[in-house]
Amino acid sequence: MWSIPLISLTVLLGLILLFVVPCDAAITRIGSATAQCGTTNPCTVTYTPTAGNFLVVHAQSSSLAASSVSDNGAGSSYSSAFVNGGSSSWYTASVGTSVTAISVNYSGSNDSVAIVVEYSGVSPSSPLDQTNATVATGSGTTATATAVTTTQANELLIGWFANFIPSNFTASGSGWGNTVNVTLSSTVLAATDKIVSATGTYDATATLGSGTWYANISTYKASTAVSRNRLWAQ
Numbered sequence: 001m002w003s004i005p006l007i008s009l010t011v012l013l014g015l016i017l018l019f020v021v022p023c024d025a026a027i028t029r030i031g032s033a034t035a036q037c038g039t040t041n042p043c044t045v046t047y048t049p050t051a052g053n054f055l056v057v058h059a060q061s062s063s064l065a066a067s068s069v070s071d072n073g074a075g076s077s078y079s080s081a082f083v084n085g086g087s088s089s090w091y092t093a094s095v096g097t098s099v100t101a102i103s104v105n106y107s108g109s110n111d112s113v114a115i116v117v118e119y120s121g122v123s124p125s126s127p128l129d130q131t132n133a134t135v136a137t138g139s140g141t142t143a144t145a146t147a148v149t150t151t152q153a154n155e156l157l158i159g160w161f162a163n164f165i166p167s168n169f170t171a172s173g174s175g176w177g178n179t180v181n182v183t184l185s186s187t188v189l190a191a192t193d194k195i196v197s198a199t200g201t202y203d204a205t206a207t208l209g210s211g212t213w214y215a216n217i218s219t220y221k222a223s224t225a226v227s228r229n230r231l232w233a234q
Contacts, residue, residue: 073099159204167209
């Protein structure tokens with residue numbers, strides 16, 4: 001007579017199903033650095049990021065448009081979020097190894113400054129969601145970028161600001177912060193950020209002393225993490 005094998009108690013009580021649910025990873029600001037380059041070309045920021053993280057590089061020059069961004073490591077590839085005259089913002093979705101210096105390259109010498117900010121949790125593939133090709137400009141004590149509408153719930157919003165007064169910027173508006181300013185002669189460049197968890201229409205605002213200002217906003221998608229969940233079916 002054939003005997004029936006013993007069946008585990010787990011199977012007798014129920015069926016265990018393991019399923020995988022994609023979810024957006026948490027975006028975290030890691031650090032930043034600035035450079036006052038004067039007429040030195042390229043404008044190089046000394047900074048050591050963690051390989052694989054997201055870097056955004058903001059630049060402002062007196063006249064020339066930045067032609068590219070590069071670093072002294074291996075494996076990085078930088079793309080422009082926008083280049084509008086001497087104003088620009090660049091990013092690498094996954095910074096390479098052994099990086100200690102990031103350079104904004106110009107076709108010639110002109111006064112320039114730069115800011116590098118590092119984040120984790122940003123998508124390593126095509127992270128840029130929204131930006132404006134043209135930098136907004138105005139005058140007064142509040143600088144406001146033209147609003148954009150995001151397409152993913154969890155995103156990193158980055159505000160870019162500049163003036164030639166000079167007057168430092170302070171982030172304003174709910175959730176905006178981490179303001180970084182760099183000044184050279186009469187040129188001020190600033191960056192702020194905000195992390196959101198819902199799609200919507202967003203602008204970036206910052207206050208300054210007074211005078212003519214320039215502003216823009218770029219948004220970047222969070223990376224997709226994997227959540228493993230166990231479902232018990234009785």
